[in-house]
Amino acid sequence: MALRVLEKRSALLAERCEELRDARVVVGAAIVRGGRLLAQQRSYPESHAGQWELPGGRVEDGEKPEEALVRECVEELGVSIEVGEQVGPDVPLRKDMVLRIFEAKLAELDGGEPEALEHNAVRWLTAGELPSTDWLPADRVLVPALQELLN
Numbered sequence: 764m765a766l767r768v769l770e771k772r773s774a775l776l777a778e779r780c781e782e783l784r785d786a787r788v789v790v791g792a793a794i795v796r797g798g799r800l801l802a803q804q805r806s807y808p809e810s811h812a813g814q815w816e817l818p819g820g821r822v823e824d825g826e827k828p829e830e831a832l833v834r835e836c837v838e839e840l841g842v843s844i845e846v847g848e849q850v851g852p853d854v855p856l857r858k859d860m861v862l863r864i865f866e867a868k869l870a871e872l873d874g875g876e877p878e879a880l881e882h883n884a885v886r887w888l889t890a891g892e893l894p895s896t897d898w899l900p901a902d903r904v905l906v907p908a909l910q911e912l913l914n
């Protein structure tokens with residue numbers, strides 16, 4: 764009986780690993796300036812409106828994750844960014860998607876201020892404000908890694 768349960772669990776795990784290997788990537792930019800992290804507040808869907816996330820979105824076919832991040836930051840914030848290393852692990856979203864965060868900074872030559880072009884608001888958060896922020900569930904998993912990045 765216990766063996767059958769273990770076999771079933773391991774088959775499910777193998778299935779999930781396969782799904783995640785082929786998952787679509789949603790990228791997020793951890794843009795840091797002066798020891799603060801830029802977050803943006805979602806306006807939709809209703810279930811997530813008001814919650815906070817990082818600028819970003821789905822990687823399109825033929826695009827590198829870093830290229831998608833640069834494109835999304837222009838669309839969402841109206842600024843250019845420089846992309847660095849991945850922060851924390853990939854976080855599974857729904858069945859066939861994972862969230863991947865990269866360290867980033869505003870491009871020095873840009874000089875513009877990020878604006879909430881598609882969201883309710885943007886805010887620069889300190890490390891101390893991260894735990895009490897109402898993040899999307901997947902972003903909450905990354906709070907310790909984001910705090911480490913700021914500290």
Ligand SMILES: Nc1nc2c([nH]c(=O)n2[C@H]2C[C@H](O)[C@@H](COP(=O)(O)OP(=O)(O)OP(=O)(O)O)O2)c(=O)[nH]1
Nearest residue numbers: 789790791816817818819820821856862899901902
């Ligand atoms: N951009 C971004 N998306 C995130 C984060 N965390 C998180 O769970 N997501 C989810 C929300 C969305 O379902 C998906 C990103 O989709 P998207 O930005 O390309 O576009 P969208 O909101 O219009 O997508 P959708 O709701 O229509 O599925 O990933 C995050 O930090 N940044």
